[in-house]
Amino acid sequence: MYCLVRKNNRFCFVEDGLSVDSHSLVRSLFSPKWRGGTWRLPSHTEKKTWTRFLKTGRIDDPRLNQKIEQSWRRCLKAAVGPTKGVCEKFISVGEVEHRSEKLSDLAKPIMDTLYHCVKGSEFVIVLVNRDGYILKTIGGLKELKQAEKVKFGPGADWSEESVGTNAIGTALALGHPVQITGPEHFCETHHLWTCSAAPIRTQSGEIIGFLDISGPRERATAHQLGLIVAASRAIEDRLCLDESYSKLCDINQYLEAILNSVSEGVIAVNGQGLVTGVNKVAAAALRLDPQDVIGNPIQASIQHDGRLHHFFATKAAGFTKEEIIIKLPDGSGTSVATANPIFSEKDDIRSNAGFVLTFPPAKTTSYPRSPARGSAVRFTFRDIIGESSAIRQSIEKAKRVARGPSTILILGESGTGKELFAQAIHAHSDFRTGPFVSFNCGAVPRELIQSELFGYVRSEER
DSSP, X not given: OEEEEEETTEEEEEEOOOSSOGGGSOOOSSSTTOOSOOSOOOOTTTTHHHHHHHHHSOOOOTTSOHHHHXXXXXXXXXXXXXXXXXXXXXXXXHHHHHHHHHHHHHHHHHHHHHHXXXXXXXXXXXXXXXXXXEEEEEEOHHHHHHHHHTTOSTTBBOSHHHXXXXXXXXXXXXXXXXXXXXXXXXXXXGGGEEEEEEEEEOTTSOEEEEEEEEEEGGGOOTHHHHHHHHHHHHHHHHHHHHHHHHHHHHHHHHHHHHHHHSSSEEEEEXXXXXXXXXXXXXXXXXXXXXXXXXXXXXXXXXXXXXXXXXXXGSTTTTSSOEEEEEEOTTSSOEEEEEEEEEEEEETTEEEEEEEEEEEOGGGOOOOOSSOOSOOOOOOOGGGOOOOSHHHHHHHHHHHHHHTSSSOOOOOOOTTSOHHHHHHHHHHHSTTTTSOOOOOOGGGSOGGGHHHHHHOOOOOOOO
16 A cells, blocks of 8 residues: 655655554455456536536536536636636645644544555545645555656645545535536546545534545446445444543543542542552552552441451442441551442443542541650640630649549630640659650441550450
């Protein structure tokens, strides 16, 4: 297979490798059984309708498609020369590449496949942009030499205003598939050809280009139009997939930004408990690297019948919101999280697709197996600001009980300064030379709190 290309404003032929396996494709649709010469001008009889129209401006043949007559009249209005047909209007090669990059990449596999379907039949496959400028022309040497004679290559303007009635230009004017054969072309130079073109549309219906198949008029069949329409639809499917992938990437970028902006830790897992995503808060709280855990299982337990069970192995997992216990990857402790189920609809049956594990910052602090040593007290009674009688009475009571050996329970709403009083009591007690150990009981599951506070003891054998 060859491509017709432009270098230094001159057309030349370049061999192009194919990205498909020719053995897996059908043989040529046109060449095996066709006999006879090609690329011959039609007879005067065949051109009778065209000749009379140029002389009188009238159409006497009722068999001529009305769309062809309308196109011929548009060509007369645009002062297109009927004896010409060689393109004289071009855009630069750089502009061709700039305009064609995405469309050409998506269309190339379809064009290669289509070429194998017509290989040997002297047809060329042409990709055109939305304005009628040719982006790419591929075919065999014989047919490309015919195309080169009329400048049917990259950068050429193949609109009706430029080269008269042709499948590309007329499809551009009408916005739907068109087939033009022999003397139906307005310019006599094109009477050697048959061509079929179809628009390529985006999901929204916008035309972004055209696909064309052109060859000797002697080999014109109605199948060529159907073939080019099917190939255009295949390119549209690839465009749809590309657009969907781009939208999906954009959505993922938004979701990642949203997840990393929330204050809660978030871990996404599938139905089997394999991690599929981790936000920055969760990664920091659980001391893990997202790259190390994505795709790996996470250990989670749930309390049932007074015992801990593997969460992802239970039959009820994922059908209701559950409080679960996550074991930290480094084995240093656990954390409490809320498992929010995600459902998918398959065959009208609701099934579990995965979970979103969330935990607020107050519950994401993993606690150590043994108390931390050497924690310093930062506050004393002098740091408690307040002159009201209630504050003064509370401080005096705290100072009295701080001297005794009894356990002290401090009650109060969140943010009222319970830890401030606790540190002040420690600093005022006989234990002030020892460490002040802060322990967040809210982050410890009820069934584990005794073992975490008091440890384990080996049971004696009886």
